[in-house]
């Protein structure tokens with residue numbers, strides 16, 4: 001059955017870093033959904049003519065956007081959000097890893113998984129690349145919870161075999177066996193995909209990185225994700241642990257882990273050769289602006305990434321980040337670039353692109369999601385201003401689509417994700 005959504009529709013089917021006309025807006029727009037796909041987009045009157053019999057859902061209060069894409073978020077860390085006053089390595093040791101160690105308890109893991117996917121959806125995220133758990137059972141729970149609600153999920157069991165805490169350490173042999181089982185069970189099942197996920201080079205021996213390489217060779221359509229160049233002390237330690245490495249990226253590249261299916265989180269302190277190599281390999285970066293500020297990692301050198309042609313999308317990086325909202329991450333990216341000495345002048349179109357299509361492309365899903373182009377999956381969100389809020393005033397009085405989008409990102413805290421469609425089906429937002 002075809003359904004029509006009517007309202008203000010905004011998306012960025014093109015890249016605003018390359019063209020001035022990337023933002024497409026329909027002030028009284030129509031979006032036709034059928035069999036999980038978008039089948040038409042245009043002015044409401046045009047779309048109505050194509051589907052005169054279809055039921056219409058009136059979404060004229062607020063705005064319809066593509067589902068948001070989070071390229072980096074940690075499933076076990078919802079309850080870590082807000083731990084102030086740390087930098088990366090002491091934040092991991094004192095606040096994050098103790099909680100992650102508790103996910104050996106399957107009952108807790110199931111509860112956290114349901115909570116986590118519910119929070120992604122409530123914030124309008126319909127596709128996510130997720131850091132799983134160090135435990136196989138907990139990671140299976142994450143896949144199960146995503147499947148239950150219909151979230152598009154790429155995730156994997158984290159592997160580490162040194163320098164964290166003993167409960168979180170695996171061995172190369174065990175990690176291979178456990179990951180193999182998860183890949184067989186979940187990779188390619190519905191909207192689930194598997195990502196090989198060493199936590200970071202600091203906590204992975206060469207033997208473990210070899211296992212990651214073997215898995216990617218045995219299953220060339222797997223994804224790969226990890227962290228890189230987040231914090232200066234981390235970078236120094238990695239250089240000591242891999243004395244042969246030319247730079248941080250080399251520790252992954254030596255094992256064939258830097259490809260166009262790779263997403264590396266942060267990259268706040270890259271060298272020029274690393275940026276050149278990332279561009280050459282077409283690997284993508286998950287830019288996590290609120291996390292970079294919150295754990296004091298530094299400001300993302302966006303201009304250098306653009307100059308080299310390195311792809312990047314947005315990541316909430318919960319729980320180093322300050323919450324699940326990618327609208328907020330858009331604002332944080334904007335603010336950080338305003339502070340940076342050679343910051344990029346971002347527009348509302350850039351922020352929407354980074355929160356949607358750029359992320360989809362980083363995950364290799366640019367043909368499937370990220371914009372409302374007909375033929376793509378009907379992953380759509382309806383965002384409304386809270387009654388009585390400044391954002392509502394803006395929605396009543398602004399008539400430029402671009403200005404409205406700017407106020408939506410700026411006043412994101414007054415926006416409510418009212419409804420989410422996953423492949424055309426309305427998802428429950430209360431769990």
Ligand SMILES: O=c1[nH]c(=O)c2nc[nH]c2[nH]1
Nearest residue numbers: 199200227230291317320
């Ligand atoms: O922001 C981060 N969050 C983490 O959990 C983590 N682990 C390694 N490096 C990390 N960075």
Ligand SMILES: [Zn+2]
Nearest residue numbers: 072074265317
């Ligand atoms: Zn992270």
